[in-house]
Amino acid sequence: VDEHEVVREVQEYFADYCAINPDFYSLNLTYPQNPLYGDSPTSWDGRTFSRTLEGLLSVLLSLKKKPSIRYEKMSVMAKKLAQEINYQMQQEGQLFDFRKTDISTILLILDRRNDPVTPLLSQWTYQAMVHELLGIQNGRVDLSDVPDIRAELREIVLSRDQDPFYRKNLYLNLGDLGANIRSYVQEYQTRTQSNMNIESIADMRRFVEEYPEFRKLSGNVTKHVALVGELSRLVEKEKLLEVSELEQSLACNEQHNNDLKHLQRLITSSHISETSKIRLVLLYALRYEKAQNNAIKSLVGLLHRSGISEQKTMLIDTMLEYAGADKRQDDLFANEGFLASARSALRGLQGVENVYTMHTPHLAQTLELMIKGKLKDTSYPFLDGVTKDRPQDIIIFMIGGATYEEAKYVAELNASTPGIRVVLGGTAVHNSASFLNEVQEAFRRFSGGSSSRPSRFGQQPRTRV
Structure with missing residues (x-):
């Protein structure tokens, strides 16, 4: 109780999700803690559905949007989520009573099953590559298994807000990234008046080790030298x-x-x-x-x-x-x-x-058609009627997880398309390992905990023990 009347204002913030980039979010619902599917690949796990509903409603409330809803017609799960989101927006009329604007907003609910290719591909841009090869968990990267890693670098934090080098190089490919790190190291090399020849990632790491004062001056650069060095090692090894x-x-x-x-x-x-x-x-x-x-x-x-x-x-x-x-x-x-x-x-x-980067996610085609007003209602129906207004704000939710490759596309689209704002999110952020694990474990549940079902390709797997 505010007996002394010191409270000036009370505000409610909706943040039941993880904001990764300015236009990318995740609900962090990963297997096995949060299995996506129920008793079939077209049904929700009850607890995960409730968390998804809460998280997506939180996204809409934090953005102050009450959107029209479209979904993939063939996805039973997308339709169910769309219907429940719409129902909750009607039930919570006061919460969703935002000031009327001329901006048309769409919530587009997609299903990972419509594009299983994107999460299977190797990645070559910085953020996506780190997640594919090492994994990013709540902004942290575990480097404890890296050979000869120093104690202070066993776990590192990657934050756009606190790390200008990471923010600047987020979407660069490995070659351009290496060149940027090299120029950064050479800048500090000039300050130390070192004559060491720096041509490779290995040279950079050696310079960092031999000049402790560089580590004090450079801050995040030392971290990125170690990280890019490990990425390069894994690329060669694999x-x-x-x-x-x-x-x-x-x-x-x-x-x-x-x-x-x-x-x-x-x-x-x-x-x-x-x-x-x-x-x-x-x-x-x-x-x-x-x-x-x-x-x-x-x-x-x-x-x-x-x-x-x-x-x-x-x-x-x-x-x-x-x-x-x-x-x-x-x-x-x-x-x-x-x-x-x-x-x-x-x-x-x-x-x-x-x-190595020819592929464009299927999401790109879907978004391009939507922005032009050409996305077919028969394939992506509106939940409640049809609007002919081209959307200016698009909120995407990917059931089954989004990827950093898709996030990069959305960031580039936002930067190059004035008047259009797109936000992407999903149940999780997948790399190839987490995606395959989710698919494999889900079907193991459907087959009663056994992998002994007949194979279409002529081999009969042994029963799991």
């Missing part, structure tokens, strides 16, 4: 340049024979990790599932002969059950093929595009 080149080809191009030969060669290579091999076969299976001459069965056999367990290869079958062509609303790959010639011509005008 042979990710070669892996990523094939990933991008499978995601963006229709060249079956070349892709198949390249894939067979990588599967039999002892230098490629089991995880990369499985991801590549998953991408192949998703693209060529309906092709009459597909070699999915023989590739699974090749994985077995390469020493990969049947339990792990069962993921190929599981992924097609989860997000195969018949489960997806949109034709994920036909879009890439249809526009390939136009994009190739555009690249020719703009210069050579990085072969």
